[in-house]
Amino acid sequence: MRPIRFPLIDRRFLLASLATLPLLSASYRFASAQTPSDPLPSWNEGATKASILNFVARVTTQGGPEFVPVDRRIATFDNDGTLWVEQPMYVQLAFVLDRVKAMAPTHPEWKTKQPFAAVLDGDLKALAASGEKGLVELVAVTHAGMTTVEFEKITSDWLASTRDHRFKRPYTELVYQPMLELLTYLRASGFKTFITSGGGIEFMRPWTERIYGIPPEQVVGSSIKTRFEMRDGTPVLFRLPQINFIDDKAGKPVGINEYIGRRPIAAFGNSDGDLEMLQWTTLGASGARFGLIVHHTDAEREYAYDRHSHFGELDVALDAAAVNKWTVVDMKKDWKRIFAFE
Amino acid sequence: MRPIRFPLIDRRFLLASLATLPLLSASYRFASAQTPSDPLPSWNEGATKASILNFVARVTTQGGPEFVPVDRRIATFDNDGTLWVEQPMYVQLAFVLDRVKAMAPTHPEWKTKQPFAAVLDGDLKALAASGEKGLVELVAVTHAGMTTVEFEKITSDWLASTRDHRFKRPYTELVYQPMLELLTYLRASGFKTFITSGGGIEFMRPWTERIYGIPPEQVVGSSIKTRFEMRDGTPVLFRLPQINFIDDKAGKPVGINEYIGRRPIAAFGNSDGDLEMLQWTTLGASGARFGLIVHHTDAEREYAYDRHSHFGELDVALDAAAVNKWTVVDMKKDWKRIFAFE
Numbered sequence: 001m002r003p004i005r006f007p008l009i010d011r012r013f014l015l016a017s018l019a020t021l022p023l024l025s026a027s028y029r030f031a032s033a034q035t036p037s038d039p040l041p042s043w044n045e046g047a048t049k050a051s052i053l054n055f056v057a058r059v060t061t062q063g064g065p066e067f068v069p070v071d072r073r074i075a076t077f078d079n080d081g082t083l084w085v086e087q088p089m090y091v092q093l094a095f096v097l098d099r100v101k102a103m104a105p106t107h108p109e110w111k112t113k114q115p116f117a118a119v120l121d122g123d124l125k126a127l128a129a130s131g132e133k134g135l136v137e138l139v140a141v142t143h144a145g146m147t148t149v150e151f152e153k154i155t156s157d158w159l160a161s162t163r164d165h166r167f168k169r170p171y172t173e174l175v176y177q178p179m180l181e182l183l184t185y186l187r188a189s190g191f192k193t194f195i196t197s198g199g200g201i202e203f204m205r206p207w208t209e210r211i212y213g214i215p216p217e218q219v220v221g222s223s224i225k226t227r228f229e230m231r232d233g234t235p236v237l238f239r240l241p242q243i244n245f246i247d248d249k250a251g252k253p254v255g256i257n258e259y260i261g262r263r264p265i266a267a268f269g270n271s272d273g274d275l276e277m278l279q280w281t282t283l284g285a286s287g288a289r290f291g292l293i294v295h296h297t298d299a300e301r302e303y304a305y306d307r308h309s310h311f312g313e314l315d316v317a318l319d320a321a322a323v324n325k326w327t328v329v330d331m332k333k334d335w336k337r338i339f340a341f342e
Numbered sequence: 343m344r345p346i347r348f349p350l351i352d353r354r355f356l357l358a359s360l361a362t363l364p365l366l367s368a369s370y371r372f373a374s375a376q377t378p379s380d381p382l383p384s385w386n387e388g389a390t391k392a393s394i395l396n397f398v399a400r401v402t403t404q405g406g407p408e409f410v411p412v413d414r415r416i417a418t419f420d421n422d423g424t425l426w427v428e429q430p431m432y433v434q435l436a437f438v439l440d441r442v443k444a445m446a447p448t449h450p451e452w453k454t455k456q457p458f459a460a461v462l463d464g465d466l467k468a469l470a471a472s473g474e475k476g477l478v479e480l481v482a483v484t485h486a487g488m489t490t491v492e493f494e495k496i497t498s499d500w501l502a503s504t505r506d507h508r509f510k511r512p513y514t515e516l517v518y519q520p521m522l523e524l525l526t527y528l529r530a531s532g533f534k535t536f537i538t539s540g541g542g543i544e545f546m547r548p549w550t551e552r553i554y555g556i557p558p559e560q561v562v563g564s565s566i567k568t569r570f571e572m573r574d575g576t577p578v579l580f581r582l583p584q585i586n587f588i589d590d591k592a593g594k595p596v597g598i599n600e601y602i603g604r605r606p607i608a609a610f611g612n613s614d615g616d617l618e619m620l621q622w623t624t625l626g627a628s629g630a631r632f633g634l635i636v637h638h639t640d641a642e643r644e645y646a647y648d649r650h651s652h653f654g655e656l657d658v659a660l661d662a663a664a665v666n667k668w669t670v671v672d673m674k675k676d677w678k679r680i681f682a683f684e
Contacts, residue, residue, distance in 0.1 A: 071557060148599060192559070205603045215413060216603030217534070218559075223600060228592040228618050234626030235618070237599050244600070250570040257490060257579050258565060258586070259601060261547045261558030276570050276577070284576030 039185035042178040042337040049334065051327045052182065055290040056189050059265065066288040070190040074264040076256060076277060077183070079197035079204060079221075081270040081312040082294050083212060085164070085174040087303040090311055092203050094171075095158055099142040140241035143200070144224055147236040152206055159207065169341065172211050177340045179268075179294075183212055191266070196256055197221045198248035198273050220259040222247045248273045253280035270294040275317040278326060291326035293317060298332035301342075381527035383678070384520040390676045393669045394524065397632040398531050401607065408630040412532040416606040418598060418619060419525070421539035421546060421563075423612040423654040424636050425554060427506070427516040429645040432653055434545050436513075437500055441484040458483075482583035485542070486566055489578040494548055501549065511683065514553050519682045521610075521636075525554055533608070538598055539563045540590035540615050562601040564589045590615045595622035612636040617659040620668060633668035635659060640674035643684075 043049040059068040080086035100110070100119045110116035115134030118126035127134065143151070164174055183193050195214055197204060201221030208214045223244040226237040247255040253276050256264065267274070267281035270293055282289040295314065296305050306314040321328050331338065385391040401410040422428035442452070442461040452458030457476030460468035469476065485493070506516055525535050537556055539546060543563030550556045565586040568579040589597040595618050598606065609616070609623035612635055624631040637656065638647050648656040663670050673680065 071551070074559075194559075201600070201603070209413070217536075217601070219603060226596050226599060228595045228622065230621065235595065235622045237595060237622075253570045253577065253579060254568050257568060258543070259559070261543070261561060279572065280570065280577045280579075 039188065040178065040181050042181055042335060044334055044336050046334060048327055048329055052185075052290075052292070055266070055288060056186070058288050060189050068265055068287060072262065072265060073186075073189070073191040074194065074260060074262050075186050075191045075266040076194045076196040076220075076260075076264045076268070076281070077179075077214075078269040078271070078274045078277070079195050079199055081296065082268055082274070083175055083179050083195070084171065085167075085302065086312045087296075087305065087309075088166075088311075090199065091171045092199050094162070095155065095203070096138050096142050098158060098162065099154070100138060103141065136243075139224075144239045144241040147238055148202065148226060149236070151202060151239055155203055156206060167339075172207055173341060174339065175211055176294075176335070177337050177342075178335045180212065180340075182268075183214070186266070187213065193218065194256075194260060194264075195219045195221065196247060196252055196267075196277060198246070198251075200224075201247075220247055220255045222251075250276045252277035256280065266290040266292075268292045268294070269317070270296065271312040271314045272317045273312075275320060278317065278320070278324070282324060282326065291321070291324065292329065293321050293326055294329045295331060297330050298335075298338065300332075301338045302331060304332075381530065382520065382523050384523055386676055386678050388676060390669055390671055394527075394632075394634070397608070397630060398528070400630050402531050410607055410629060414604065414607060415528075415531070415533040416536065416602065416604050417528050417533045417608040418536045418538040418562075418602075418606045418610070418623070419521075419556075420611040420613070420616050420619070421537050421541055423638065424610055424616070425517055425521050425525075425537070426513065427509075427644065428654045429638075429647065429651075430508075430653075432541065433513045434541050436504070437497065437545070438480050438484050440500060440504065441496070442480060445483065478585075481566075486581045486583035489580055490544065490568060491578070493544060493581055497545055498548060509681075514549055515683060516681065517553055518636075518677070519679050519684075520677045522554065522682075524610075525556070528608070529555065535560065536598075536602060536606075537561045537563065538589060538594055538609075538619060540588070540594075542566075543589075562589055562597045564593075592618045594619035598622065608632040608634075610634045610636070611659070612638065613654040613656045614659045615654075617662060620659065620662070620666070624666060624668065633663070633666065634671065635663050635668055636671045637673060639672050640677075640680065642674075643680045644673060646674075 040049055040052065058064060058066040059073065061067055077083055080090050084091070097119050100116060104110055104116070104120055107116070110120060115127055115130035115138055118124070118130060119138070146154070159171060162171065163169060164171055167174060186193055193214055195204060195208060195212070195218065197220070199221050201219060201223045204221055205216040205219050208219050209216065225240045225242040225244045227240055229236050229238055245251065245255065249272070252274065256277065263285060264281045265288065267277050269278060274293070278291040278293070282291040293314065295318070296303050296312070298304060305312065306318060318328070320326070329335070382391055382394065400406060400408040401415065403409055419425055422432050426433070439461050442458060446452055446458070446462055449458070452462060457469055457472035457480055460466070460472060461480070488496070501513060504513065505511060506513055509516060528535055535556055537546060537550060537554070537560065539562070541563050543561060543565045546563055547558040547561050550561050551558065567582045567584040567586045569582055571578050571580055587593065587597065591614070594616065598619065605627060606623045607630065609619050611620060616635070620633040620635070624633040635656070637660070638645050638654070640646060647654065648660060660670070662668070671677070
């Protein structure tokens, strides 16, 4: 029996904002310094690694039948569970819960008001019972009601001071070394790499460049609405408690079209939230295409979960991977190393 | 007395989509081939040109007090009236009117139904009388109800076959040569150049790279909503008759924040629709900032209009330019040449 049952749709409501001083760029630099002989040293030899190298060779071989010009080499990456850890809960949800606690002293009414009381009491069952409506309320008070600059400061301070309970590390160190190498390898092969995450766009942007080498303008994610205001001659963008865009499931191809405006030739995900992005990238289009799913199979070094997980559920997309010949990474078998700090 | 009075807010409803085979890249290549001694040969010497050169020198001088690292050199450009002609009406509005005529044979009911009858009869007064509601109806039938791929084909065919009445040229040749040189100069100086237009994002993206050197993922604009669908195993994005985002006036800083995620250090516009973008770029921020407004003052070579124009009204922003020390281009005086074909 599971003690916590977050509604599976909760991902749709984990919106976001500006955030976080980057804490670790060492792992990225490390990846950049690999010898050209093996661009993916943290990947074990085998069919998975070979499928990546083979795809990149095909699309980059000038004069070859599947050559793709540089400006069409677009690759999109999910974030939670694909580039960094999403267990025991999405990092952004951990932020929401911590933020409610931090704000509680100025909101005495929360002690008896749900879903706030559930958060303050650590009663995750009651929190889950508050459902989508509760989650939207939590996002509204923690993500809206301030300027974009203020929100960036709040999330930056939180990410700089918070440690994951299991690994005792900042969340920005819980990024997958093999995926960092893959990002670097693709860019070295002329790809433009994008993040297409269900997570909040402004929660990711302040640190993605240093951690992943992906600049803010190449980050697509969920968002709330903002309003432009002149305050005593100074322009600000004020964050409103209204959903603007949910970059998950069928929203991912929509977001790719809206923010990037080109169809990717390679997409990387780990959950059912990435199914439509993988379909949009690989099906019904001419030329070489590549889809990859990170399957979390290593409970010892990281986590093992798929069809029945509260976060990062991988069920329909796992079946679709077999049908559509998407590469499925078996983390335990395919990854020599998971984190840079190992 | 003006024969046509489009509601000034109509711009808010000229949404968009995928469009247009690029027709002319010669002018862009021409600009790229300038000698380094004068990166802006189509600009006459004077305070305007000097202000541009001076700003770029200040932010690119390593070790200088106003040096800006390359990754922060973000420049945003309005499109209609700033990079290409917007008179006697927005190009996209010309597309809407032509498209209604092309679709009319399969819509016999339009002969007696407004606002369609007004378009078919060329009765622009009746069209204007239909107001925003009429314009939204026209955009809905011309911009929605097809896939993104189909819409790109429609607009591409239209742009390839349509000529401007006055200049007898494809619209993609009616781009300002001095601005093409400016785009090239900024990129050569380490800037990343973006379009931030009130026009439709998918109306611009198919040709901006060849004409302006700006790739699709660096184009921000207005949009309608799309829906992802699997049709017989093939993924499509279907265009819906619902407004998604209006990238005009106070929407421009919102769009810049959402799509780019960084604050520009230079912004270029020509109308009141660009006021908030110029404020967001230049006010209340530390470091060197640059704002520029193209003032259309040359009725002989192009058009002369400002405070009372139906399209590209420049009134409040012109007053703000004086207060905020934004550079105002006097087209007649400052531009040696307006079009590449002159």
